[in-house]
Amino acid sequence: MSDLETLGAWTQNYTPIADNIWISGLVALLPILLFLACLVWLKLKGWVAASLTVGLSAIIALVVYQMPFNMILMSFMQGFLTGLWPIAWIIIAAIFLYKIAVKTGYFEILKQSVMAVTPDQRLQVILIAFCFGAFLEGAIGFGGPVAITAALLVGLGLRPLYAAGLCMIANTAPVAFGAVGIPIIALGNAVGVSSHDIAGMVGRMLPPLTLFVPFFIVFLMSGFKGVKETFPAVFVASVSFAGVQYWSSNYLGPELPDIISAIVSIAVTSIFLKFWQPKNIYTGDTNHNSNIAKAEKTEQHSVGTIFLAWMPFILLVIAIGLWNLPAFKALFGSDGVLKDTNILFAMHGLHNQVMQVAPLYPDPTPLGATWNWQLIQNSGTAILLAAILSIFILRARVNMVVEAASETLKEMFIPIVTIGLVVAFAFIAKNSGQAATMGIALSHTGSLFPFFSPFIGWIGVFLTGSDTSANLLFGPLQQATAKVLNAQEVLFLAANTVGGVVGKMISPQSIAIACAAVGLVGKESDLFRFTLKYSIGFVIFIGIWTAFIAYIIPGIIIHS
Template sequence: MQWKQDFTPIADHLWLSAIVALIPILYFFWALAVKRMKGHIAGVTTLLLALLISVIAYRMPVGMAVMSITQGAVYGLLPIGWIIITSVFLYKLTVKSGYFDIIRNSVTSITEDRRLQALLIAFSFGAFLEGAAGFGAPVAISAALLVGLGFNPLYAAGICLIANTAPVAFGAIGIPIISMEGPTGIPAMEISKMVGRQLPFLSIFIPFYLVLIMAGWKKTMEVLPAIIVSGVSFAVTQYFSSNFLGPELPDILSALVSMFALAVFLKFWKPKSTYRFSTESEVAATAQAKAVSYTGGQVFKAWSPFLVLTAFISLWGIPQVKAALTGHYEGTNGLLKLINSIGYHLTFMPEVPGLNNKIINASGQPIAAVYKLELLGAAGTAILLAAFVTKFIVNVSWKDWGRTFIETLDELKFPIITIASVVGFAYVTNASGMSTTLGMALAKTDALFPFFSPFLGWLGVFITGSDTSSNLLFSNLQKVTATSIGMDPVLALAANSSGGVVGKMISPQSIAVACAAVGLAGKESDLFRFTVKHSIFLIILIGILVFLQSNVLSWMIP
């Protein structure tokens, strides 16, 4: 039996259908922001509500709706949940071995100022990880590092989520941009150029905004020179790399240039006062920072787990290597062919029973549905290998290594339930047609569509947790709508991706990942309340920028 999606199931009326489709999203906002439910409870109840609406209002067969949830839950476990488990595991190894004390000391030797530490780690290092791996790794690792340095866990998670906006569109070696070329037929390079003429404005603003959130206006002005160096170096590199090299490298290059520029600048410039959180004792913090002096070799060894992590993640991100790890390599390189053989046997793509090719989309085509299990190719496996190498670097016993892994699994059981449930929610929302209904409603805004175009991407990332998924979901709708109202389709596609980046900080997946990384399981509502106002503010700014680029600044469109 096949079932065809109906995007206007309520009285054949788009706006009534959109209101019904919006109910699970509004409920999730209410559950976290107002009711302050624990994340796994909010996630599971939102999932159940979406299931009911998909069956009752959208008349989706119960079996198909349930199986779409299982497809999403599996994806929530692998690769997303797997990344979180291995990231937190690696961090805990450095803490238990005592090497994180040296890492903390090395960062404070560059600067003891919390504002500048946030720029180095949350903004620049997080952007590097986003460019290399994507998914939840950047927030998980950078937030854990900040907590280790002494940041309040909620602040660390929130700051890293907000900082992660600047690089998301070019994350995971440019996949969000590249993914739009297939459905739309518009070259990825053209989309990359346009995104590179939007996000640099955000990249300059985000470092300033981060420090403003942390310390207020007066304390932000104290470090304005460092903020300018961090943001401008990132933005300029992002513009040139996205416009002249393509979508694959902007994050990695921008992050490296930004980190290097800020570190060098801090050799010659210091703020008038050293900013610490009100809960910290300045005397104690200064004494701790200056009590021990480590050699260059000790510092290098302490950072080695994260250097190894960077190497593995970067390797996993190379297209040819990624193809081999998943059993899809077709080249002649002997080593990659060997890896391909292993990857082929560790990649499983079983059909989702009762769902694969059973749903017919608006074009009359059946939608394939498989469980995507890339055991070797998953970024979490790269992080696990880094943790394996770390065992020998920090010299822990196999017993302690295994015990730490079990402790990590125990700590993350509720966050993993949250992630599996919210990804299941995303999948049933997409499979039933609810996401498309919401997209079609926003597309009806006519002359104001350039302003609302980024909101589609924002909504897509909120639902799916992924800029790539949002781009796949709405790219063709963006192109068709833009063409019909006289808006350049390249601008609309870029707007979808640029708008999506600020939806990441309120996505249920991202919230669960960040809370898991800093030990705030069950506090997802607090983090959501922290980020939601910033997300709404930033999406409005992006909407204004896109509207201006469509109507006044059209010379910026490639």
């Protein structure tokens, strides 16, 4: 008996049924199919769909994959706790900050200042959901960008479902590099490939998607006529973003593309709109003069008042910037004065007891299972600090703060449970080997693999809600398949990342966060149906684009 067996280690089996990858893959797919059925056809609430899905996944892990019950239970706990912290904590802090701005009345002034840049609702969505959302994705990630931008758009007058859906689609372009390049850095470390090379390849694959998304958003809002009416401004926004994204990813690395691209795009587009506006102003209703009248009211406020209105979000940016400084991060290192505020819990009976084997890893590799309770280092605490400072700067009364806090907690209770359940499902699927089974099945498509490679990342993000997690889960598989096919591994690693970005808009975790942000708790099925068809279309395009690169224009592939 080996030492690992003595310690109670359990080895993943990726073909548990008749040693057949396709049959096993179909069984592993059943929880996802159940989730789709619950939301698309049965129209169940998100927490109900998540409960049934995690239950079925647990049964498959126990009966089919023969995973010990205690490991399944600890996988559930690991996932649920991760859903609470850091994910739910970031969303709670973001919604609380937003509500402080609303309760004090300054959010109305902020809305008017946005309308002063452009009264056209389509261009407001581009500036907030696409540009500002990309900045937040580059800074914090974890669903915070969708929560904040969707709330802003609802405040500007968009219907909640519409606002959430558009923000989910807009969030695709920057996900690969958020937050501060972690998805790509983590992938590079996991597979031993330069993160700079992976970032550069991702930057070469993303431009078609980045250029398309802003125009597609406008198309969804007002059709081809709207695209024609807003073309100059949308062109400026998309080209400036895509150009800087390409340059920064190829020459600076993975950390800054989202942040730099967003800042440049916001600045260039805002300046352009000072000299050009659409002839037909779109407000989403029949009164096309309403937004113009509201925009004119902004002139009644002083520059200082408008600056105060933006202060919560300025503080948010400053706080997040501080949290990402190397000197600040060093405070939490092994010798840092705040190291004890990061409390690491190893999941008993699970941590390093699950062995990942070929083809994920050439040699048996233990899977770590920890939960890191970062009391201060978590980005949610940075956002909470911004909210607390906003309370004093905006002179919010005690009753306003109490109302904002109580409403946030009340509205977030069900979403928190939903987020915890879907992340728990993700961890059971990952730890038991179900997720790997699905990825390995796609890797058996041979010469068609360049087309299917992005689908693996897409499935990974659907399961985990995170491009980082999807890269860690399937990066080694992509690398192994590249070696078997004698292909450039950096292409498939990048494809995993790029495919993952369009899986974000249908991830149960992201759906729950977006619905919570706009007050649509219980309506997750509506939002899922809105984004599903677009996500499928996008990943098919990325698959075709990856195959085109592999077979037609291989010269653009970075040789690592």
